[in-house]
Amino acid sequence: MNFTEILCFIVLFLVLPILISGFIRNLKARLQNRIGSPLLQPLYNLYKLLQKSETISQDASPLFRIVPALNFSIMLILAVLVPWLPFHFSLPGSEIFLVLYLFAAMRFFSIIAALDTGSPFSAFGASREATLSALTEPAIILSLVALGIAYRTSDLNEIFSFSQSHGLMQVSIWLLSGAGLFLASLVELSRMPIDDPTTHLELTMVHEAMVIENSGPNLALIELAYNLRLVVYYGLSAQCFMHALAVLFTIDHATYVLLSILAIFILAFLTAAIESFAVKLAWRNNPEFIAYALTMSLLASLAAIFQSAFASLSLGNLGAFL
């Protein structure tokens, strides 16, 4: 990893979270014939929130104040560990399971903090978040594990690095994993059709209801962590799709980087389109949507298992196997 790559990573790491959120918001407005807020509106919002003072429920324990900072720190670590951009730090610890459990830890802490305030709204949000994450987690695990099986390693950086040789079978694994991850991330990030991030209806929300008691700088940290989580998830799915593309065509590294960023924007565009044209699902029908994500990741895992089984069965020992 050379100096330019590190510089690129830092710039994208700082710019993309804000830009992608602003892009989705603005695009949604455009699709509704409104002019929409400027691209940097999320940044202005953060600035505004940082200026504000905090209102904290009297029933809240110190945990409630710590959690946003804690989650934000975990998210920072994750953003470095997870290869969501086509640059890879050769850091130890980008293990699939460490990453998965760090995501789970964030969720756990946000749920605990939401219950901590004693507000019925955030408790509802927390209970919904717990239900949804229990349903989506298998999809995310299987998507990543499928790649792990295919490349016989549990190190994400190794899976996503370029040194690997690619066979045609891998295209389907990458595509299915990418699709599974993207669909699951829509649920994880509380976006349509599971949760409507623009609504004011406190009774139907998931993520927004969970953080309803947070305000001021605390809320700013939550928003920032959310924006970062959004690009990490989208970047990871985009990388999956990019790898499928790289198997089919030879792409030089600079183009690859540009296309990766473009892919994240395409996923953001898809999100905005879904949020404008889709009807939010009834709460009881949510598992049906999550089932799509799960099916994709299951198929990816099956393909990966199938492929590695065949790899071990070369023509020579096929006879012995029979």
Next chain:
Amino acid sequence: MIPVYKKLAINELANTIRADLEIEGNRVGLVTSIDGNQLITLMLNTRSGNTVLYQAELASDSYTSLTTTIPQLHWHERAIHDLFGLIPLGHPRLKPAIINESCETIFAPLRETAKPISDKLLATRDFEYLHISGEPIFELPVGPVHAGIIEPGHFMLSCLGEDVLNLEVRLGYLHRGIEKRITEIPWRKARFVAEAAASDTACANALAHALAIESLLAVEPSFRSQGLRTLALEIERLAMHIGDIAGMAYDLGYLVIAANFSRLRGTALRLAELLSGSRFLRGYICPGGVVHDPDRLLSEIQRTTKNLRENLKPALDFFISNPAVYERLRNTGKLSSSLASEFGMVGVVARACNIAYDCRQSFAQGSYPKNHPTIALQQEGDALARTLVRIAEINSSLDLIDTILSDLPSGTIGSNLPVDLPANAIGIGIVEAFRGELIHLVITDKAGSIKRYAIKDPSFNNWTGLAIAMRNNVIADFPICNKSFALSYSGHDL
């Protein structure tokens, strides 16, 4: 129209109302009092268009509750309790309906001033929610300040997990004393207060007021003004129904369609502006006729209607042909037909439960029932049925606007009114507002000034329907349920 007036003894009242309700087409319009010394009940016959007003004198401050045998009166009795300090003995859930207990002093504002307020009233002023006990029960209070820009109302949702076991609606935050104020001002100014009862229903309220006053004065407005009034009423229905569909699309998360309908609502409001000079038709209808003849603008109205129709069609088709919309709305907030009639639902809510009641057909007024469109009926009583009724009414209102515009009689728009109202007279105006049956009742005293002015907004009946429909739905469906009823807070609280 002028109702048939009958005097009754208070102990006969319940039996008489019950016997009347047995007859097909009869329904209770309004139960209230004049000054706390009597109960008056307005019975409507939706088949013949006849109305009967029963008056029963009260000997004391309490009477045997009618609710125990006629459940739909439960809300009326709560309102009477608030406004007159009369206690219905045996009422199963007596608590404030209109005047919030946050008012520090007890006042029964419409009660005869000389009469002292009984001590028993003091004891019944606290608002007590229906308490559902049990460990897994979760009580979720919502409001009265909401996250969106809507009117204030408080909802207590008792939930078992995500399922709502009971919804209790608590209103009264918008009580402005409209009924009282109308009795204090000169009757010629009263129309401005009457139409402020619910500002999104300004036209229907002004029309009901005008009809009530005209029936007192025995004045018949000119044919042209009747046509213009009907036009105004249909434009209001059109605009508000489009707005409600937009709100529904927004709650479904169907943002593109929501944005489109919001824009089209603006076009419909432009029709109102062309007709009356006010986008919400305020101050347009007055006793005796209308205040302004759009004359040369009529062709512009015709053009805009045509334009609106062309733009609405693809948006409505897009909305209603989406299977996800059906999936989401079907069986959400279901209200059975039997409960709907038992609790006296009106308007869109009733018609979605297959109750064929539309004041435009039942009570002659303006261009009705000559030009009355077929009643839009649905069987299911769920949010989908209510949305489909609204869409059918959008289309029929557009047709009706076209019909009236092509065939508007010529002539004057106003008529001269006498200076004084007749003494000891009763007049009522019944109008199908966009939410449903709207009744204005005016009673004059022996000096010919207004002694009691009662307004019965359609929401007054339908709030109970929302509470019933919410039961056993998931809590996340509450916004959709609420939006499908699209009830007024200010019209209820007055």
